[in-house]
Amino acid sequence: MSALLIIIPLLAGFLFIPFKEKAKYILPLVVITTLIILLLLSPDQTNAMGGWKAPFGIVLVLDSASYYSLLVVNIVFLLISLMPQIVEKGYSVVLLILLASTNGLVLTGDIFNSFVFLEITAVAAYIIAFSRKNPYGAFKYLILGGISGAFYLLGAIYAYIGTGSLNFADISVNIKEGFLPIVALLIFIGIGVESKIFPLAGWVPDVYDSGSPLTPVILGTGVTFTIMYLFGRIFITVFHGYFLDVVFIFGLLTIVLGELAALRQNKLIKALAFSSIAQAGLVLSTISLGGYEAIKFGYFHLLNDISAKLVLFIIAATIAHNFTENKIAGVSFSIASFSLIGFPLFAGFRSKLLILQLAFSKDNYLLPAVVLFATVIEAAYILKWNIKLWHSTNTGEEKQKISWNVNLILLIVALLIIFIGIFPDLYLKMAQNIADGLTNYRAYVTNVLGGM
Amino acid sequence: MRRFISIVIVFGLIMFFINTLSLLPKYGSVNISKVSEAYIDKNVNGNGGNVKYNESESLENGAANVVTSIVVDYRSFDTLGEVTVLFTAALGVSLVLNGIRRKKYGRRPNFILRVSVGILLPLIILFGTYIFIHGHLTPGGGFPGGTIIAAGILLLYLSNEEFDLSKTPKFVEGISGSLYIVTGLVGLAIAGVFLINFLPTGIVGDLFSAGIVPIVYILIGFKVGAELSGIVADLHREG
Amino acid sequence: MVYYIAFILIGVGIYGFLTQKNLFKHLVSLTIVDTAVNIFIISLGYIEGKEAPIYSKYTPIANFVDPLPQALVLTAIVIGVGTLALGASLLIKVYEKYGTLDVEQIATKEAEE
Amino acid sequence: MTGVTIFVGILIIISAIFAVEAKKMLDSFIALSLMSLLTVFLFVIMKAPDVAITEAAVGAGLATAVLVLALNKMGGDSQ
Numbered sequence: 010m011s012a013l014l015i016i017i018p019l020l021a022g023f024l025f026i027p028f029k030e031k032a033k034y035i036l037p038l039v040v041i042t043t044l045i046i047l048l049l050l051s052p053d054q055t056n057a058m059g060g061w062k063a064p065f066g067i068v069l070v071l072d073s074a075s076y077y078s079l080l081v082v083n084i085v086f087l088l089i090s091l092m093p094q095i096v097e098k099g100y101s102v103v104l105l106i107l108l109a110s111t112n113g114l115v116l117t118g119d120i121f122n123s124f125v126f127l128e129i130t131a132v133a134a135y136i137i138a139f140s141r142k143n144p145y146g147a148f149k150y151l152i153l154g155g156i157s158g159a160f161y162l163l164g165a166i167y168a169y170i171g172t173g174s175l176n177f178a179d180i181s182v183n184i185k186e187g188f189l190p191i192v193a194l195l196i197f198i199g200i201g202v203e204s205k206i207f208p209l210a211g212w213v214p215d216v217y218d219s220g221s222p223l224t225p226v227i228l229g230t231g232v233t234f235t236i237m238y239l240f241g242r243i244f245i246t247v248f249h250g251y252f253l254d255v256v257f258i259f260g261l262l263t264i265v266l267g268e269l270a271a272l273r274q275n276k277l278i279k280a281l282a283f284s285s286i287a288q289a290g291l292v293l294s295t296i297s298l299g300g301y302e303a304i305k306f307g308y309f310h311l312l313n314d315i316s317a318k319l320v321l322f323i324i325a326a327t328i329a330h331n332f333t334e335n336k337i338a339g340v341s342f343s344i345a346s347f348s349l350i351g352f353p354l355f356a357g358f359r360s361k362l363l364i365l366q367l368a369f370s371k372d373n374y375l376l377p378a379v380v381l382f383a384t385v386i387e388a389a390y391i392l393k394w395n396i397k398l399w400h401s402t403n404t405g406e407e408k409q410k411i412s413w414n415v416n417l418i419l420l421i422v423a424l425l426i427i428f429i430g431i432f433p434d435l436y437l438k439m440a441q442n443i444a445d446g447l448t449n450y451r452a453y454v455t456n457v458l459g460g461m
Numbered sequence: 462m463r464r465f466i467s468i469v470i471v472f473g474l475i476m477f478f479i480n481t482l483s484l485l486p487k488y489g490s491v492n493i494s495k496v497s498e499a500y501i502d503k504n505v506n507g508n509g510g511n512v513k514y515n516e517s518e519s520l521e522n523g524a525a526n527v528v529t530s531i532v533v534d535y536r537s538f539d540t541l542g543e544v545t546v547l548f549t550a551a552l553g554v555s556l557v558l559n560g561i562r563r564k565k566y567g568r569r570p571n572f573i574l575r576v577s578v579g580i581l582l583p584l585i586i587l588f589g590t591y592i593f594i595h596g597h598l599t600p601g602g603g604f605p606g607g608t609i610i611a612a613g614i615l616l617l618y619l620s621n622e623e624f625d626l627s628k629t630p631k632f633v634e635g636i637s638g639s640l641y642i643v644t645g646l647v648g649l650a651i652a653g654v655f656l657i658n659f660l661p662t663g664i665v666g667d668l669f670s671a672g673i674v675p676i677v678y679i680l681i682g683f684k685v686g687a688e689l690s691g692i693v694a695d696l697h698r699e700g
Numbered sequence: 701m702v703y704y705i706a707f708i709l710i711g712v713g714i715y716g717f718l719t720q721k722n723l724f725k726h727l728v729s730l731t732i733v734d735t736a737v738n739i740f741i742i743s744l745g746y747i748e749g750k751e752a753p754i755y756s757k758y759t760p761i762a763n764f765v766d767p768l769p770q771a772l773v774l775t776a777i778v779i780g781v782g783t784l785a786l787g788a789s790l791l792i793k794v795y796e797k798y799g800t801l802d803v804e805q806i807a808t809k810e811a812e813e
Numbered sequence: 814m815t816g817v818t819i820f821v822g823i824l825i826i827i828s829a830i831f832a833v834e835a836k837k838m839l840d841s842f843i844a845l846s847l848m849s850l851l852t853v854f855l856f857v858i859m860k861a862p863d864v865a866i867t868e869a870a871v872g873a874g875l876a877t878a879v880l881v882l883a884l885n886k887m888g889g890d891s892q
Contacts, residue, residue, distance in 0.1 A: 012655040016642055019545060023638035026552065027631040058538040060654040065496055065505040067538045099556055106549050113542065121772055125542035128779050132546055135786060136553035144557070144793035145806060148723060151787050155730045156717065158783075159710075159737045162776060166741050166769070170485060173494035187484050467718035471711040478707040488701055489748035497745075497768045501753065514760035527753035527764060528863040531771035543775045550782030554789040592866070600754065600862035604778055608870035615878055665755050685778070689875060692785045696792075696882040701815065702855070705822035709829055716833035724838050724884070728845055731876065732829050735852055738864070739825075746859040754862070765860045773864050781871045781879075788883035795887045 011056050011071045014043050014079065014112045022105035032101035037090040039105060043112065044083045052076040052446075055118070055456055063118075063458045064174040070118040070457060074246075074446025077439045078115045078238040081312065083108075085231040088319065088422070092415045095222040095323060097140050107133040107227065111235040118457055120165045121175045123239065128158055131203065134232060138216040140224050146215035153202050153212050161199025168192045178457035181247040181450065193252035196243055203236045205289040206256075207263040214274075217282035222326035225278065229285050229322055230315040237292060237311055238443070241304065245447045250299055257297035261379050263290025268386040277394055278325045281318070284349065287383060288314045294376060295364050301448050302367055309433070309440035310360035313348060316426055317357065320345035320419050327411055337416050339399065341423035346391045348426045351384055356429035356436070500531055515666045523662030523671040524597035532602070533674045533681075537656045540677075541641065544684055548638060551630075551688040554695045571620075578620040585613035593682030597671045603678040607685025614690040618697045630691035637684040644673055644680070702743035709736030723794060723801040727787045734780040738773045745769035818858055825851045842880045849873035 021039045025032040050071060058067045071079075086108050089095070096104065110129035117123045131154045138147040165175065171188030172180045184192070201209040217225035244252060267287030274280040292314065296307035324342045348355035351362075361380060368376040429436050446453075486492060493501070503509035503520040512520065524530035532540050589609035596602030617624050648657035663670030713733035717726055745766030751759045753767035791801065798806050825848055832844035849872035856865035 012645075012649070016646070016655065019541075020639060020642045023548070023635050023642065026548070026635040026638075027628055029552070057654065059534060059648075059656040059658065060652065061505050061535050065499055066535055099559070102552060103549070103556070106545060106552075109545070110542075121536075121775075122539055122542065125539050125546070125775065125779070128783075129542055129546050129549060132549045132553065132782060132786060135790070136549070136556060139553075139557055139790065139793075142793070142797065144790045144797060145810070148726075148787060148790040148794055151783065151790060152717065152726045152730055155783050155787075156714070156733055158779075159733045162737055163740070166737075166744060166772070167481070169494070169768070170744055174496045185484075191481050191484070464719050467715055470718065471715045474714060475707050475711045478710070479704070482703060485703065485744070488703060488743060489746055491744060491747055491766060493747070493764075493766050494768065497766045500767060501762045501764055512755060512762060514755040514757065516760075525755040526863065527755070527767040528770045528774065528861075531767055532774055536771060539775055543778050546779045547782045550786045553786045557786070557789045557793055598754075598756075600752070601866050602774075602863065604774060605867045605870040608867075608875050612870070612874055612878070615875075689781075692879065693875075693882070696785070696789065696879060696886070701818060702822065702859070705825060705855075708826050712826065712829045712833060720833065722838070724880075725833060725841065727880070728832050728841055731845060731872075732832065732848070735848065735872065738868070739852060739855060742856055742859050742861050742864060745861070750860065752860040752862050770861045770864050773861070774867055777864070777867050777871055781876050784876050785879050788879050792883055792886050801887075 010046075011050060011054065011069045011116055012058065013046050014116065015109045017042055017046070018105045018109040018112070022102050022109065025102055025105070029099045029102045032105065033093050033096060036093075036096075036101045036104060037087070040083060040087045040090045040108065043108070044087060047076070047079055047083060050076075053456065064176045064179045067122045068118040068176070068457055069116040070453070071116060072446040072449075072453060072456060073442045074238070074242070074444075075115045076446075077442045078234065079112060081234055081315075081439070082111050082115065082231050085234070085315070085319070088418055089223075089227060089231075092323075092418060094412055094415060095226065095327070097221055097223060100137065100140065100223065103133050103136050104227070107137070107232070111231060114235050115238055118177045119175050120168055120177060120180065124158070124161050124165055127161060127200070127203070127239075130232060130235070131158060134228055137224050137227060138219060140219045140221035143216070143219035143224075146212065146219060150212040150216050153209065157199050157202040157209065160195050164192050164195030164199055167195060176457065177242070177247050178454045181249065182454055182458075189248060189251055193244070193248055197252065197256065200236060200240060200243075203232070204240055204293065205233070205263070205286045206259050206293065207266060207290070210263065210267070210286045210289075213286050214279045214282040217285070217322070218276065218278050220326070222323050225282065225285075225322040225326060226319060229318045233285070233289065234311060234315055237289075237308070240293070241296060241308070241443070241447045245296070245304060246450060246453055249450060253297040253299055257294050260290045260294025260297060261375065263287065264294065264379050264383050268383045272386050272390050274390075278322070280390055280394065281321055281325055284387065285318060287387075288318075288349075291364075291380065291383070298368065298371060298373065298376065300371075301444055304447060305437070305440045305444040306360060306363045306367055308443045309437055310357075310364060312436045312440060313356040313360045313426070313429065316422055316429070317345040317348045320422050320426075321349070323415065323419060327415075335411055337420055338411050341419040342398070343395055344423040344426055346395060348430065350388045350391050354427070354430045356426045356433070359430060359433045500535055501527055503530070505535065512665060515664060518664045520662055520665065522658060522674070523665055523667075524674045525666045525670075526597055526599065526602075529597045529602055529674060529678065530671070533597070533677050534658055534671075537645075537677065540681065541645070541656075544638065544641065544681060547685060547688045548634060551634070551691045554692050558695045558698070575620045578616045582613050582616060585616070586610055589613065589682070589686065593678055594675065595668075596678040596682075597674045598666065598668065603681030604685055606682040607687075608689055610682070610686035611689030611693055615693045615697075618693065626690060626694050630687040630694065633687035634684050634691065637680045637687065641677060641680045641684070644677060648673075702739060702746075706736045706740035706743065709733075709739065721803045723791055723803065727784065727791065730787070731780065731784060734776070738776055741769045741773050741776070818855070821851055821854050821858070825855065838884055839881070842877055842884070845880070846873050846877040849876070
């Protein structure tokens, strides 16, 4: 039944294509429907598409990891669909397709199928990147995404040659010796563009600065989370943590370079885009520390990051002129930005503290050093922007008003950030479930392939 | 300098791939994987094997073209995704090019072109239709068939400056895409499995065989044709 | 053999992407890389002396090359053309906005803004 | 058959290099189309008729048409 999570948005998208302007009314309904279906489903089930069993056909795997990831992604989509103001005209259909493809990417248990969903996600992302007349950024993204997609496909085909099938579980059990490094490297390049890792993240600031709030919000939260889940699924469940040492180095480089670049920006949204790159690096390098705890804390930090980014990007793209007229939005912005730095009492503090403790307990001093360095730089530019925006007297010519529903949602997310800062259990529980699902290799394989 | 660095990078890349050759089977002597073996013998559910043209009956999948049986049945879900990629791309083209007005050509289309399109177009459409109806028997299928039809539409655009499809492609692709999903959902309703092949599969090699495979391929043909025609139409506006 | 052709083609595509300044050439390079990957995948299914995977009068019983790579490539080709069309339409908009497709000229125009 | 394969392969690589390096865009597209057509030939040699027919229709036909239409919209090869 988990196929319905993909089918329903897809069907709605197909049906509403001749009247794409009207699709904005259906979007919230569809997202609520998928959420209800998701809540009715129980984790730990596999569905074989077309009735062809595991290594032969495509299976959709719903375990605790994919279940909670779906929950996160669908809630993000729900929040966005409840703010129709930020969705450009005609883009609701794209969001429906994107919802279907992110759900598919989370659910799929087949490497070629994940390539297909990755391409749908990418094509939808290119269109969203274009949103408000930003063709150059979108084109750059398209070329990089296309080439990395080719590498992903190459990785998939090497896995096929090395295993004789395309199924994740089958690959994790049966891959022949010598193939693993090649497949891992190719797949890493393949999702490097979307996961915003260092040499391949050059598109991010250009794309996020499209002028439309939709672009950074959806790409920086929902899509980022999905890609990070896919990373975990492939590198932890399928490759059993192989190759993570290399990812760790690239993650550290990403943090340092991202933060340094963010400091130099004189446009808020670009600074946030670089910060988003750096946070992705932090999540990846934390996950790459290896072990159950590291994965848990990595996803915990990712959850904190996307909550903060949801607020920050919307505000930065709509009313980044001054806060004195939009006090509620301003307060939400400040809360989210403090969480980003890792100020005590805010959610980001919890996750950074846990990551530091974990790194010290593993005698790893490189990550703490980089994290502390990054935090100092982050604090510098975040505080600079906060002061600038609260004290700006320049009212500007374009006075954009923020409507009440956007304000309400921003405030709710901001309050959630404070709540998590005090009682982190809600997010930690989710992250724990995701880590459980990802690290439980044996259960995954038996789930998919049946008793082995 | 840039050129030199690029050559070094490219050389490194090629060397990397050549290094992987020691792992790959020698060209021309690949072993058929266990998955493909099952696909060829139509033996995934364990009641096939030794398929014979024009004889074997009621197999789990009745398409004579094994590639088609994979694309439209065994890995049909991929194909749904693939159609969606094209759908999204067509939608993207229309969103991106939105607002460009259609300009007329400076000169009238060539006489020879106009006359020959009148003769060729029915043949092209017929050929495209043939290709996707016989997709489960001969090479071809929904994708090339749809593309050929789109090529015919392109010719129409080139030969007739008044011609405009306006919203027709959107309706066709919306309806055929939905029908594809509905076909899957019927399977879900009947057997509890999405996209299951719920029709009798017949004798391998018959036109009426392979269950839902030809139906789905025809839908794909219409959808792909409509999507590509939509892309061509959007790109052609203004001229 | 065909492996080498595919690898060199990937190289040519990446080279074009790295050196060329015209954005159209980037799209061309992307297409070349896609084609190269397709050739590579098909060559991994080829078996000498075997036939195309279709049951017919000429091959009534199975004596086939590996059909799965072919099915995958079918998907990949269509995805490739979708991306290409979207890229081409984005390029039209780039040209409309900047009046050029040269990477460096666009960069200077971006900086002026 | 190997001789033919190598010959076609070399032609493919040459047309790819030409497509990348050509000064005029239209030449580049034609070289790209030629590369696709030669690839079709290679697919036929490798017993993949389904892929060949798709590549011929999509890669060599429609992709080129899309590129040329886009080029036309920018006023031909003037840049």
